[in-house]
Amino acid sequence: xxxxxxxxxxxxxxxxxxxxxxxxxxxxxxxxxxxxxxxxxxxxxxxxxxxxxxxxxxxxxxxxxxxxxxxxxxxxxxxxxxxxxxxxxxxxxxxxxxxxxxxxxxxxxxxxxxxxxxxxxxxxxxxxxxxxxxxxxxxxxxxxxxxxxxxxxxxxxxxxxxxxxxxxxxxxxxxxxxxxxxxxxxxxxxxxxxxxxxxxxxxxxxxxxxxxxxxxxxxxxxxxxxxxxxxxxxxxxxxxxxxxxxxxxxxxxxxxxxxxxxxxxxxxxxxxxxxxxxxxxxxxxxxxxxxxxxxxxxxxxxxxxxxxxxxxxxxxxxxxxxxxxxxxxxxxxxxxxxxxxxxxxxxxxxxxxxxxxxxxxxxxxxxxxxxxxxxxxxxxxxxxxxxxxxxxxxxxxxxxxxxxxxxxxxxxxxxxxxxxxxxxxxxxxxxxxxxxxxxxxxxxxxxxxxxxxxxxxxxxxxxxxxxxxxxxxxxxxxxxxxxxxxxxx
Ligand code: NAI
Ligand code: CS2
Numbered sequence: 440x441x442x443x444x445x446x447x448x449x450x451x452x453x454x455x456x457x458x459x460x461x462x463x464x465x466x467x468x469x470x471x472x473x474x475x476x477x478x479x480x481x482x483x484x485x486x487x488x489x490x491x492x493x494x495x496x497x498x499x500x501x502x503x504x505x506x507x508x509x510x511x512x513x514x515x516x517x518x519x520x521x522x523x524x525x526x527x528x529x530x531x532x533x534x535x536x537x538x539x540x541x542x543x544x545x546x547x548x549x550x551x552x553x554x555x556x557x558x559x560x561x562x563x564x565x566x567x568x569x570x571x572x573x574x575x576x577x578x579x580x581x582x583x584x585x586x587x588x589x590x591x592x593x594x595x596x597x598x599x600x601x602x603x604x605x606x607x608x609x610x611x612x613x614x615x616x617x618x619x620x621x622x623x624x625x626x627x628x629x630x631x632x633x634x635x636x637x638x639x640x641x642x643x644x645x646x647x648x649x650x651x652x653x654x655x656x657x658x659x660x661x662x663x664x665x666x667x668x669x670x671x672x673x674x675x676x677x678x679x680x681x682x683x684x685x686x687x688x689x690x691x692x693x694x695x696x697x698x699x700x701x702x703x704x705x706x707x708x709x710x711x712x713x714x715x716x717x718x719x720x721x722x723x724x725x726x727x728x729x730x731x732x733x734x735x736x737x738x739x740x741x742x743x744x745x746x747x748x749x750x751x752x753x754x755x756x757x758x759x760x761x762x763x764x765x766x767x768x769x770x771x772x773x774x775x776x777x778x779x780x781x782x783x784x785x786x787x788x789x790x791x792x793x794x795x796x797x798x799x800x801x802x803x804x805x806x807x808x809x810x811x812x813x814x815x816x817x818x819x820x821x822x823x824x825x826x827x828x829x830x831x832x833x834x835x836x837x838x839x840x841x842x843x844x845x846x847x848x849x850x851x852x853x854x855x856x857x858x859x860x861x862x863x864x865x866x867x868x869x870x871x872x873x874x875x876x877x878x879x880x881x882x883x884x885x886x887x888x889x890x891x892x893x894x895x896x897x898x899x900x901x902x903x904x905x906x907x908x909x910x911x912x913x914x915x916x917x918x919x920x921x922x923x924x925x926x927x928x
Pocket of ligand 1: 470472475476501503504566568569625626628668671
């Protein structure tokens with residue numbers, strides 16, 4: 440037993456499952472052992488195992504990031520801590536469902552392929568961030584110019600992208616006459632199953648038409664709506680874990696107490712009954728995905744940019760600003776909620792109030808700067824789609840254009856201040872700011888990036904005018920004034 444292993448076993452947890460781990464095998468291979476997966480799917484799976492005849496194990500794969508996370512997980516024999524906190528109550532649990540782990544930059548990609556080709560693997564799940572799918576964020580189609588995809592098309596047996604890895608594993612399963620697995624995306628993308636399927640199929644088609652056909656007829660790609668706020672860990676948050684359990688777990692996460700998971704019930708090789716732990720299985724996830732992506736994530740992006748411009752480091756601080764809180768509620772109810780499908784049978788007033796309460800939880804230290812990352816991958820589904828839907832329905836909007844305007848000010852400031860920009864389009868932003876010199880010209884050029892906004896800047900004068908007015912208002916009056924006027928309406 441290593442020191443780490445003994446520490447995690449001896450830590451003082453409020454809750455733990457008790458099923459026998461000795462029978463665990465890697466029924467699920469998960470790509471993207473990030474903070475979110477640890478606080479969400481892993482918890483659902485652990486709780487479900489406790490009440491199932493046959494527990495499902497998970498093999499964790501990281502293709503990117505530092506090796507120490509997976510090394511630490513391995514030292515802890517797959518155990519890690521999840522601290523769940525509301526504004527009044529904090530509970531710690533140890534998650535026991537992980538039985539194997541691979542860091543491909545260290546172990547080599549073949550180790551991941553071999554694992555995914557093992558016969559017991561029934562599900563490959565993903566939390567690889569929006570950019571991990573290597574698609575054009577606007578059209579959702581595979582970006583063949585993406586460096587990882589270009590590499591994988593040239594060397595398909597040594598993939599570097601998740602899409603290339605899944606395709607190679609499926610190709611070997613087909614060749615070995617093994618049953619297929621289901622591919623389940625758990626990223627914040629509308630119809631994430633459809634998007635993943637399209638990316639894998641278009642990649643496979645370029646490799647081998649027969650493989651593409653086999654995947655199309657045999658593999659399922661269930662869509663999911665996932666929800667739980669799990670911020671990136673900081674020293675302060677590791678302190679929280681240590682003070683709660685007596686053990687400073689390097690693989691631990693601190694998350695809110697709320698969690699939700701809506702899953703399309705479409706698995707070709709079986710699945711755990713995650714409904715035991717509160718997941719919901721449905722035929723059509725899209726209405727739930729759009730509700731969550733627009734009302735929660737859209738508001739998050741609004742606060743990420745405009746809250747940041749107003750000087751707030753954390754989401755809970757934004758909620759302590761009465762005007763910003765009122766504007767966020769207005770964005771949710773007067774705009775995002777009115778863009779949603781009529782089929783959704785959810786009380787959206789109640790949903791919005793719950794979101795405001797969740798955002799206000801000061802035990803959750805969610806940085807506006809973290810949510811601001813990868814804006815190019817998030818804006819289409821969080822702001823552009825709902826805005827265009829409101830236009831179609833002839834509903835007025837003011838907060839959505841202000842979200843885009845906030846993003847523009849935030850992005851221009853990052854370029855001008857020479858800050859590192861975490862976004863696949865960072866170079867495009869830099870060249871926009873170099874080619875254009877006035878704030879208005881830069882804003883126009885940002886709005887003309889077709890990977891984010893398609894051709895809206897050229898074809899939709901109402902949209903362009905609303906965004907540019909919001910941009911000018913922030914430029915000339917400041918964000919506090921703009922938020923104040925939005926809150927008053
Ligand atoms: P994280 O930064 O902790 O982990 C990101 C993971 O993605 C890492 O395992 C990394 O290796 C992997 N990754 C990054 N780029 C990749 C690529 N090109 N190909 C393959 N793998 C790649 O982030 P976190 O918090 O785990 O979030 C990940 C995603 O989960 C989000 O982008 C979002 O779609 C979804 N999500 C996150 C929530 C949260 O509150 N953190 C809540 C709901 C969904
Ligand atoms: C956030 C989400 O980082 C972001 O873009 O909006 O990760 C958000 O915390 C989750 O979707 C909540 O479920």
